[in-house]
Amino acid sequence: MSGLPQGLREKCGVVGVSLADRQAARPLYYALYALQHRGQESAGIVTHDGFQQHDHVELGLVGDAFTEADLDGLAGRVGIGHVRYPTEGGLDSSCAQPFSVSFKSGSLGLSHNGNLVNADEIREELAGLGHAFTSDGDTEVIAHDLARNLLEADLVRAVKRTMNRIHGSYSLTITHDDTVLGVRDPEGNRPLCIGKLDDGYILASESAAIDVLDGELIRDVNPGELVVLQEDGEGFDSYQLFTPENTAHCFFEHVYFARPDSAIDGKLVYDVRRDLGRKLWEESGIETDVVMPVPDSGRAFASGYAEAAQEEGADVEFAEGLMKNRYVGRTFIMPTQDARERAVRLKLNPIRDVVEGKTVTVIDDSIVRGTTSTQLVQLLRDVGAEAVHMRIGAPPIIAPCYMGIDMATREELIAADQTTEEICEEIAADSLAYLSIDAIAETLDESESDLCLGCVTGEYPYDIEGEETDRDVERPVIGDPAPADD
Numbered sequence: 001m002s003g004l005p006q007g008l009r010e011k012c013g014v015v016g017v018s019l020a021d022r023q024a025a026r027p028l029y030y031a032l033y034a035l036q037h038r039g040q041e042s043a044g045i046v047t048h049d050g051f052q053q054h055d056h057v058e059l060g061l062v063g064d065a066f067t068e069a070d071l072d073g074l075a076g077r078v079g080i081g082h083v084r085y086p087t088e089g090g091l092d093s094s095c096a097q098p099f100s101v102s103f104k105s106g107s108l109g110l111s112h113n114g115n116l117v118n119a120d121e122i123r124e125e126l127a128g129l130g131h132a133f134t135s136d137g138d139t140e141v142i143a144h145d146l147a148r149n150l151l152e153a154d155l156v157r158a159v160k161r162t163m164n165r166i167h168g169s170y171s172l173t174i175t176h177d178d179t180v181l182g183v184r185d186p187e188g189n190r191p192l193c194i195g196k197l198d199d200g201y202i203l204a205s206e207s208a209a210i211d212v213l214d215g216e217l218i219r220d221v222n223p224g225e226l227v228v229l230q231e232d233g234e235g236f237d238s239y240q241l242f243t244p245e246n247t248a249h250c251f252f253e254h255v256y257f258a259r260p261d262s263a264i265d266g267k268l269v270y271d272v273r274r275d276l277g278r279k280l281w282e283e284s285g286i287e288t289d290v291v292m293p294v295p296d297s298g299r300a301f302a303s304g305y306a307e308a309a310q311e312e313g314a315d316v317e318f319a320e321g322l323m324k325n326r327y328v329g330r331t332f333i334m335p336t337q338d339a340r341e342r343a344v345r346l347k348l349n350p351i352r353d354v355v356e357g358k359t360v361t362v363i364d365d366s367i368v369r370g371t372t373s374t375q376l377v378q379l380l381r382d383v384g385a386e387a388v389h390m391r392i393g394a395p396p397i398i399a400p401c402y403m404g405i406d407m408a409t410r411e412e413l414i415a416a417d418q419t420t421e422e423i424c425e426e427i428a429a430d431s432l433a434y435l436s437i438d439a440i441a442e443t444l445d446e447s448e449s450d451l452c453l454g455c456v457t458g459e460y461p462y463d464i465e466g467e468e469t470d471r472d473v474e475r476p477v478i479g480d481p482a483p484a485d486d
C-alpha cells in the first residue's frame, strides 16, 4: 500500500462499439489490447444481444483475462470494454470494470476513465434513497444516478441530468440495453474519440484502438458532448449538452500516458513529444557527446531535442544508450515503493560502449518520485559516463492528481518541496532542467486556461476540497430536487 490520498482512483482506457453484422466481443478485445498501456490491473467487456446483457471482467492483462469461450459467450453486436490501472488498495476485483447492472429502467454497462470529486456526496444521497452499492468506486455512483434519471426522462435528458450532478473528470462509454453511448466531461479532461469501422462505429480513449481495427478516426468527442451510436452500426447522433467557457485537457496525456501513435484533441502525440523536445533544447539545451532517451516514453522528446541541437550546429549524437527489458511494467504503475525500485534496475540496462568516456544528456518525460532518475544517473556513471545531464519534457510535478491519474502523494513527489537545484543534487546529476509551462501550452496550441495543469501548478480546474482552483468552478449542489436541465 503506497499511502495514496483519498479520492485518487484509476487511470483507464475505455472503448465502445456498435456493429451492423458481427459480434462486438472480438473487436472490443482487440481494441483493449491497443489500450493496454492505460491499465494493466483488470480488463472487461459488456455486450448486449438485444435481449440481455453479457459481461466478463477479470483481473490481469487483456491477453490473460479472456479465453475463446469467454469471448464466444459475449453475444451481441454492441458492447463496451475497459482496462484499469492499479489503485491505492492494490488489486481489487470489486472496482474492476465495466460496471454492469440491471435496473427497472433497463440494463446498464459503464466504463469510466477519470475521477469524480463529488462521488461520496452523491453516493450518500442515493444510499439514503434506497440504492444499494457493491463497491466504493465512482463508476457505480454514475450508474445508479443514471438509472434513477432514466425512470423519469429519456436517454439524452437522463444523461444530462446526471452530468449536471457529477463533478470531476470522466470519459465514459455506456451500454443502455443495446444502445452504446460515449460521454466526455464538460472540461474534456480525459480523451475520447469516435471512429468509423467497415461495419459500424467505435468510441475509444485513444485513436490507436481505432487503427488496430482498420478503422478511421473521425474526430474527438467534444467536451460536454454525448454521442449515441445507432444500433444498426449506420451512424451516430451527437448532443452537445454542455458548452463550458474553458476546457481542462490533461496535458499529461500528451507528455506520458497516451501512445505516441494516437491523436488526441487533434494532435498526434508523437509530433507533440518531438516538438516538446525541440522546445527543451531551445530552453535549456546543453552540448554533450551523446543525447539519449529514457526508453520508451523519452524517445520522441530526445529525437526532437537532438534534431533541434543538430540544426543549430551542435556536435551531439543521438543514441540509444539504455536498453529496456520489455517484460517489466512501467515504474509509474507499480503499487509499492519497493516494487518500483526493483523495477528500475530490472528494466533499464546501459550500453557501455555508447556511454563510456562520454558526456551524456538523458531525456525523460517527467520526474515523479525521483527513484528512476537517481538510479539512472548512478547506472550511467557506473559504466563510465563522464557527465550526466538530465532534461525533462514536462514542468516539475509539485502536486497530486485528483482526476484519475495514480501519480503519488505530495509527500512522495520529489518536486513538491524542493527546487530544481535541490533535486539535481538529490539525483546526483551534473545538471537538471525541466520544460516550462509556457512551452507546453504553446506546443499544444492551447491557452493555459484551457488545460489542466493541476499537478504542475497546484491549482485545479475542479472544486477539490482543500486545494486551490484556477477558475470559477462550483460543485453542483447535491440533493437539489429540481433537475435544472430540461
Ligand code: SF4
Pocket: 189, 249, 250, 251, 252, 253, 400, 401, 402, 403, 404, 405, 452, 453, 454, 455, 456
Ligand atoms: S493534475 Fe496533471 S495529471 Fe492530473 S489531469 Fe491535471 S494535468 Fe493531468
